[in-house]
Amino acid sequence: MTRGGAARAPKQCAGQARTAPPPVCAPMVEQTAQIIANERDTGPYFRLRVRAPLIAPRVQPGQFVHVRILPLKHALLRRPFSVFQVAGDTLSLLYKTIGQGTEALARMRPGEELSLLGPLGHGFTVPRPDGEIPLLVAGGYGMAALYLLAQRSPRKGLVFVGGRQRADILCEAEFRALGWEVRVTTEDGSHGEKGVVTEPLRAELQRRAPGRKLFACGPTPMLRAVGRLAAEHGLPAELSLDQHMGCGIGVCLACVVPIKTAGGWEYQRTCTEGPVFDFRQIAWEAAE
Amino acid sequence: MTRGGAARAPKQCAGQARTAPPPVCAPMVEQTAQIIANERDTGPYFRLRVRAPLIAPRVQPGQFVHVRILPLKHALLRRPFSVFQVAGDTLSLLYKTIGQGTEALARMRPGEELSLLGPLGHGFTVPRPDGEIPLLVAGGYGMAALYLLAQRSPRKGLVFVGGRQRADILCEAEFRALGWEVRVTTEDGSHGEKGVVTEPLRAELQRRAPGRKLFACGPTPMLRAVGRLAAEHGLPAELSLDQHMGCGIGVCLACVVPIKTAGGWEYQRTCTEGPVFDFRQIAWEAAE
Amino acid sequence: MNLAVQIGGLALPNPVTVASGTFGYGVEYAQLLDLNQLGAVVVKGIRRDPVRGNPTPRLVEVTSGLINAIGLQGPGVDGFIRSYWPFLQQLKVPTIINIWGTSVEEYAEVARRLDALSGVGALELNVSCPNIKEGGAQFGTDPALLRQVVAACRAATRLPLITKLSPNVVSIVPYAQAAEAAGSDALSIMNSYPAMAIDVETRRPVLANVTGGLSGPCIKPIALKLVWEAAQAVRIPIIGMGGIQNTADALEFIMAGATAVAVGTANFYAPQTALQIIAGLRQFMRQENLADVRQLIGCARAGKGRAPEATVRHP
Amino acid sequence: MNLAVQIGGLALPNPVTVASGTFGYGVEYAQLLDLNQLGAVVVKGIRRDPVRGNPTPRLVEVTSGLINAIGLQGPGVDGFIRSYWPFLQQLKVPTIINIWGTSVEEYAEVARRLDALSGVGALELNVSCPNIKEGGAQFGTDPALLRQVVAACRAATRLPLITKLSPNVVSIVPYAQAAEAAGSDALSIMNSYPAMAIDVETRRPVLANVTGGLSGPCIKPIALKLVWEAAQAVRIPIIGMGGIQNTADALEFIMAGATAVAVGTANFYAPQTALQIIAGLRQFMRQENLADVRQLIGCARAGKGRAPEATVRHP
């Protein structure tokens, strides 16, 4: 069941404490957004920039937009994408073409329009200047969700980026330009270290763990591995989960994940209570 | 029921005598056709030119192509259009935007592709050099079906063109350029005579009817009026009928019209036995 | 120009409502649209106790539709009253509460408890959820059981009762008539249709629940036919739904005999749909010179509409 | 690599057939594709006498589908034999003849007359046409009548019998079992689904027949679920159909338990569909290292497919 307490009028709540999230969060809007640019990055990855003045200025790191790709007439649902960058009244997405929606999106041209619903979801907690040192861990398009966090974080840290091959390593230069240290791994060794992204992370934590906090976005096995490392070292970790979505705004209950409660666990919504959850809250066992 | 006689291998039959049409006609092909040009003519009318080397050279006047408009993902059926002009391995359509298919078509650009099935149907009988003088009667996009007939006819004649307003009068100059006389009517009087297209036709036939043959394409009420005039004057008339179609190739039986038989009437297929029928064959009463 | 309609004693300011399970508890949409413009707010189905729902995946997109197997996750009557009723109660438009149970007694109990709330617009009895084994569909595909459920709820409350029928029957007529005879004030037609999808990569059903309910534009022609048939078999009003995404869709249902319509799946991808349809209906009535939307109800039946000649363009 | 399958004694060179009524009598498509590449040719439904069919409009396009009410126009048994059989007889692949009647006796008579033809592959009993009042649907929605029809045809012919079931039932299981018990060698699932559309400009049903049968990709998730359920309830093979338009669709049906599939509505807009699917199946089997297409039949059932981890890309 969804957590209660919310008959009051909806209000801003992104970044609010996780203990009692109301069913409705950051005031979202639906807005027609014109495409400014839509270009290939590397391999199957594209960067899309749109004008979305009602959404862009209010996005918190880790939040997402739910995009209606209008040429996709027989596929109805919107597609969720993390907001990658924000500049004035524009926002950018970094997306991977994997299916009919993202492929149709990749064919769209500047001047064409999308419908955006956003900003949606609970994002990452932005590190405090005097807080823990952030270690970001990204797999593939997971980078998109973490860039805004790095940019907004007053405390610089390390970024661990992993992928299958060189083309999966995104925005390395951008993170370095922000003054963050970047550690790259690829499974085929075509760029950076050969291996999976959690290996250099494990090494780093063995070297020095205290005072660090993990922030991760990527495939579920990677997130679970990050969670295990956090547990081993007693560190906090915020994980951004990936679930198929219907509405994106908390009504369809398609996107739920099992979250621990006093008595056991209950389903909470990735689109509303998430996509970012404290790793200790997630009842992984119940999801199996 | 569909008329029999056809277990033999399919063969060329466009222009064949109407008495015993086999169920399968002019060898049709399915072909991907690249758009060369797609531009507005007047008002809601567009001209589309495509490269279709397997179809264009074989088209007979009055035949049509069945077009799959690929961006129209949730609307499945092909749309039928008369072949307007043929030049080498290209063919042109003249179409009016009236619904989702034609509107999607109007948005397509040179270089994009359509799927064409054609040439389809039984067209008009091309006049003989020593035969009757052809009088063509067209309403709106009906012009499209008649142009090729005028071009291929060794005997020149008159063209009666009608429409609601000036923008509905298409390819007047092209018919004149072929050396045909053109009589224009518009319902609002904005071009040519004010009135409906059958009025100047009636006047012409009253002046001189014998040795004339009517060929018509346009809205059903116009076709029926042309049929009545032909009957009054004892003239032959070929009418191109407009029916909603499924397959376009004779299998779905959606496009049928009632055709007189010895014993009464039977349903025949507009896409296969038609779209052009001798007006005396049509059992209009049965269609009501 | 009158858009108001009556659904068995319940007055709706206009005929456009939303479909249960696609609009949460209303509050979630409050930021995106003015709920007070709707004909009514219809909330997600609730039963007596909280319900955890099915494992994920719970939803899969298919051609022009989606299949869901949410499993009626919900807070239960108490949770609903505590968390959502204070918000819903302050709305100016009626709230219709969709309820279900796993026994005749449970349906009646939920009805009784909601009867005690002040300000409820109507109860919609979901006897047709395709995703619940005991309860749900079984009540909607057996006319005798359907009659018992409706009668028990009828005895438990004086609130208007709307029975939401299953499409998964040979003919909707006996079910529509059973609900009417047992005291239902109105019908909702239709719930989602039992369906499934297989992932050819994993070679497994996509949904954790294997099967689910198909909704969206793909089912509209089926829903329309059921409304058409039911409207000729009963005297109580019908709320038509199934794939409605624009004004023309809503008009089709009204012309087939529905007194009101509900927008479901379209809320997920186009949250303004219901409001756009209300505006579209007004525009249609203006163009067609209609003073009262009720003139359109069932007008597609022979002898009720206009002659085919008198066509005009619609919005 | 084996693609051949058996449909109750009838050997098909591959599992991809076409759906009755969407492929005429085969001859019409002969210019567009090599019929001898198909699993079988299935012809439009015929009864004893010629049938004129319904008035027009007979067909309307809807979202991701179409509704037809052709009314089984056809030449009757004699007309069929005279006009089409000489062509069909010379094909290398089997012809399946779809038949119907308005009484049990008529079904049996048609079956008997076709039994006398040499070279017929199988008879498909259409007990589920939604567009015929007497005959058609009534036999498909009453298990007792269904059993009579199948038994009477069984007595009339030794040809393989395929019973084509109606989707318009609460559960397909009793119908599938009734057909099996009465001697049907296989099942075809499903026919089109009863549906309708209204023209909001004329305010009238679009189809002259008012209602018709919905087909195309919009019904695929419904058809798939019926195949899934029937496959677990009977031992006879199933030909799956409903909205199939590509290899993945066909694989879904086979993985759900169909032994063969039929391409219907897609023939109208994409005549190469069946051949493309055959090529697609070959490619899939090559990639997946499968020697026999029969390894895929029903593999989506628990314990029959592969583990979700071992995913690969399909064509």
Ligand SMILES: Cc1cc2nc3c(=O)[nH]c(=O)nc-3n(C[C@H](O)[C@H](O)[C@H](O)COP(=O)(O)OP(=O)(O)OC[C@H]3O[C@@H](n4cnc5c(N)ncnc54)[C@H](O)[C@@H]3O)c2cc1C
């Ligand atoms: C909170 C969140 C943030 C995301 N951010 C990004 C991002 O920044 N960049 C990026 O490339 N991708 C991101 N994704 C994944 C992205 O939503 C999917 O890749 C996309 O929806 C695929 O659509 P498709 O039509 O191309 O694929 P299809 O497989 O054709 O889609 C079919 C259906 O499945 C859903 N779906 C398929 N894959 C996923 C997935 N991985 N996650 C969620 N739904 C899926 C689609 O939305 C659609 O409803 C994010 C997902 C979530 C939940």
Ligand SMILES: Cc1cc2nc3c(=O)[nH]c(=O)nc-3n(C[C@H](O)[C@H](O)[C@H](O)COP(=O)(O)OP(=O)(O)OC[C@H]3O[C@@H](n4cnc5c(N)ncnc54)[C@H](O)[C@@H]3O)c2cc1C
């Ligand atoms: C033999 C023949 C030749 C034709 N030649 C021409 C031509 O040269 N130029 C031209 O502009 N139009 C022509 N038409 C009409 C043209 O086919 C329709 O205007 C077109 O199909 C409309 O499609 P739509 O998607 O825009 O309209 P919609 O109304 O959205 O179409 C919905 C469905 O109805 C069918 N439909 C709608 N109107 C017609 C119609 N008048 N005739 C047949 N089917 C229709 C569509 O094909 C589609 O299946 C011809 C029709 C026929 C039968």
Ligand SMILES: Cc1cc2nc3c(=O)[nH]c(=O)nc-3n(C[C@H](O)[C@H](O)[C@H](O)COP(=O)(O)O)c2cc1C
């Ligand atoms: C995700 C989802 C959840 C639903 N939950 C309910 C429910 O709780 N109770 C109910 O009666 N119907 C429920 N329905 C059915 C809808 O109310 C509606 O009857 C159906 O979806 C058809 O309308 P549509 O095609 O416009 O969505 C649900 C539908 C969807 C898609």
Ligand SMILES: Cc1cc2nc3c(=O)[nH]c(=O)nc-3n(C[C@H](O)[C@H](O)[C@H](O)COP(=O)(O)O)c2cc1C
């Ligand atoms: C125009 C049309 C005519 C049909 N005629 C018949 C028929 O004569 N006999 C029959 O058993 N099914 C008939 N059907 C049903 C199809 O064989 C098939 O079962 C149904 O269309 C579902 O498949 P599809 O979605 O791939 O079209 C017809 C379907 C269509 C669209």
Ligand code: FES
């Ligand atoms: S996507 Fe609908 S509740 Fe999260």
Ligand code: FES
């Ligand atoms: S359009 Fe199918 S038979 Fe003519």
